[in-house]
Amino acid sequence: MTLRASLALLLLLAPGLARAQGVTEEVEAGGIFVPELEEEEETPEPEEEEEARRPLVIELPPPRELDGPIAPAPITFTLENGLRVMLQPIEGRRFSAVAMTYHVGSADQPSGWTGLAHLTEHLMFAGTDVLNEVEVFMRLEAAGAVERNAETSPDRTIYYEVLPSAQLEWAFWIEAERLARMLAGLTEARLDRQRQIVLHEGFERGIYGWRGLLAQSLFRGVFPDGHPYAQPVIEREEDVRAVRLRHVQSFFQRHYAPDNATLSVVGGFDPEVIRASIERHFGPIRRSAPAPDAPRPDPVAPLDHERQILLEVQHDRDQVYVAWPTPALYAAGDAELDVLSTLMGRRRTAPVRDALVESGLALEALVQQRSYRDASLFTIQAVPAPGHDAAELVRAIDEALARVHEAPFDEEAVREAREIWARRERLRVEDLATRAIHLGTATDAYVPTLENERQRYLAVDAEAVRRTVQRWLPQGRRLVMIARAEPSGAPQGRVILDRRRPQ
């Protein structure tokens, strides 16, 4: 191994990168773009100085009224090839975020092909017929991208960039280029290289060890047999090693198509200029053949049994999970369960937190609704404190849940919790990447703008929460998973017990 090769790689790229580097050169030449930070001091008028010395009266002028929604609805259009585009311009921002969302994820992998979606994601960074294996990253960095990455979830694969708005076209060019021409540059050598990197990532993150087993067991224990989330969505090392060129080609050709993608752009840009640029870069990409029928799974139902899973993990502390299948992202009940997670776990007096952490039974406890496109999981997870064991924690969780069933949260408590969620949507107004990625989850029926999301939470009331608890968190019918710590155990972990107890 030597640095010489990577240096050669850099030099090879020099002419192309120099173009993207124009910004820096212009700055050095004292040219067009100067990122000046100008500090303007506004010295207060004398009467305001006086005002500051008056007796204490804590009163701010009434805040400016929100005139309408938090942000205007995004500009939405669809190119002839089926690519859905959502633009959310924000005046005054120097940066913009681009998210290219492909509506395919690890749940779409055929049985036995875990890792195929993730490996394909990596190959999208491995060039095209005119970009070599490191140019995608490097051209984006040369354009000033401060974020450039991708995520593969069970439902989606999202490629995103945050970069100066003046350089937005580089993000469009890269995204269009790799959608249209990734396969044209795909070789065995590129596949092998990215496979190796994916494997390194898996080892580094512990996916192929007990952490992967734990995550997979959680999905398998909650979702019914045959559901896309019950099959392995966590990649396995042997599956990644088995992938061949034709498998990637087939997967890519089936799922990476303009009409299976959403391009969202949020930030400081002129929407007319950006629309024209998007049409120029993405418009020529050919429309694919009609999409094959891919029926979505039926909505999940509450479990009719208790599932018990006992794992052994190479760790020093036990972990406890109690989980239920719950409605999909944006479906009825999803917002209620988000609000419920706050009611049950946020404040010190919240039932689960009080029963586990404040009582001293647990070091940590977390209540969470994890929402996905086709179904969700509501989980309570905790780590026992010294002197206490997993069984005690499960009993305490059961008792806390029984209290929630018997004495539902009142309107005031629900109002307080839903306000936290509604407020969170307003506070996200500055988060460019989050907003762009969020827009990529839009469906035909629902666009998750900040305002729509805020309204979704504000509509939750005490009666809806009560009904949701009764239906979706039935006592006894849930997954109880205990990860028993065994520091000298196998790195991969093992399943000791997996059984169903009809209720």
Add this chain to the structure above:
Amino acid sequence: MRAAAAILLALGITGCTLRASLPPPRHPLAATPRDALAEPPGEPLPDQPFRMRLVRRELDNGFRAFISRGEPNGVVSVVFVTRATPLWDQRAPQDVTSLMAGLLTRATLDEQGEVVEDLLQAQGFSPEIAVLPGGIRIADRVLMEDLGPYLVALERTLRHPAYREADLRRALDARIELLEGHLGGVDGFIDDRLPQLLYASDDPRGAAMQARLEVMRGVTVETLRARHAQLLDPSRGALIVAGDVEPLPLLPVIGQLFSAWPRTEGQPELRGPRYPEAGEDRGIALVEPLLRSYVKVVEQAPPITDPDHAAFLVLEQLLGAMFASRLNLAFREDARVSYGFHAEYAASGTEGELALATSVEPGATRQVVEEVLSELRRMRGEGEGIRDLELSLARTRARESLMAALDTSQGLALSMAQRLLAGLEPGTIGATLRRIDRLSADDVEAAAARWVRPDRAPLVVVGREDVIADVLGSDQIQLRALRPPPRQRR
């Protein structure tokens, strides 16, 4: 047998794994012709220069307020900082300060002397408390209509905490338990040992965690109250408000709220670190039965007040904060022995640290360590030195990372807080940006030569027994091998 194998293959069975056949594709290979696609971009689109409008006021007690009006989006970022946190004034003081700060928002005395639980959180706020080498920072984002109530609650929280025995015991028990658990693992071992290697033995920054645990066990409510009185002094404090806010009407409110806060005397000054003398043992090899090897190097680095700060922001990129860093390309793309190589430079008003880390295939461990040390030498200008193209990329990344932080009210407020904690004016952010753009390869190499010491850099390598034996065989790497006790179930 051949027929059986053919059947197995036809079924898609390889090894012991049953794999389904893949569904058919939708469109032919490389459907869009090359010449149909647009060319790479030419000129960039028009850019917007950044302007920060800043209003400031200093109260009679020395408390300072900085207000910056930003985007009209209904959101305001509020950051309180207090400098002169004597993190290093005695053994384990960071833990005491951290406990004090952590319990600061837990319970507050109201005007009648009654205890109010979670005053800020009860109103739906989510303050983030950080204990940093330069001080304590409390940051939050609030809606513009909540700014008044937030400031009132914040002032009450800061000045009238109700430290209680039961809260302290619970927090202490959990903290000690988690810290002891952390110490039992490889990460904890590294976190414990690296500061001891980086700092002189009489510098509290290098205190061993066991010593810190002993101090923590002796903490009382009175300790917390004394630390609070010592650290939360208005003359060391500042409030930064950025976002959708009118500065001038807000100034008198801040004045009314914080001017009644009495100034105290005798604040301890922050002291810079003490580093070990040359010749001391700087490296440790840990023998652990792991699937991967881990390599971590921590170097001395300039504080934010040092003229070399801008050069280190660029050096951070060159060494591993950008994809195009040569070490990342070498290990990830060329040799394919790692998922990536990472560099992180953190600086306060008194000190800085540059951390380099990666996890690698066991067989490549020795070469990786040697390459890292060799790259540090190149950064110092030894051998071929820094190339123009990589410098250009690194400067772009360093500059845009700073600029991106200034693009939001939260980032702007946190950037200003970092400067204030270091005793700098907020406007010095602009000077750093301009300095980055002017840096030459010679400048960066000279800065590296002043701080980076490849032959003495504190280094930890963790790996299998045979891997460590191989690393110890290198004449470039001086390490002391240790075998940590096996991890215990807790």
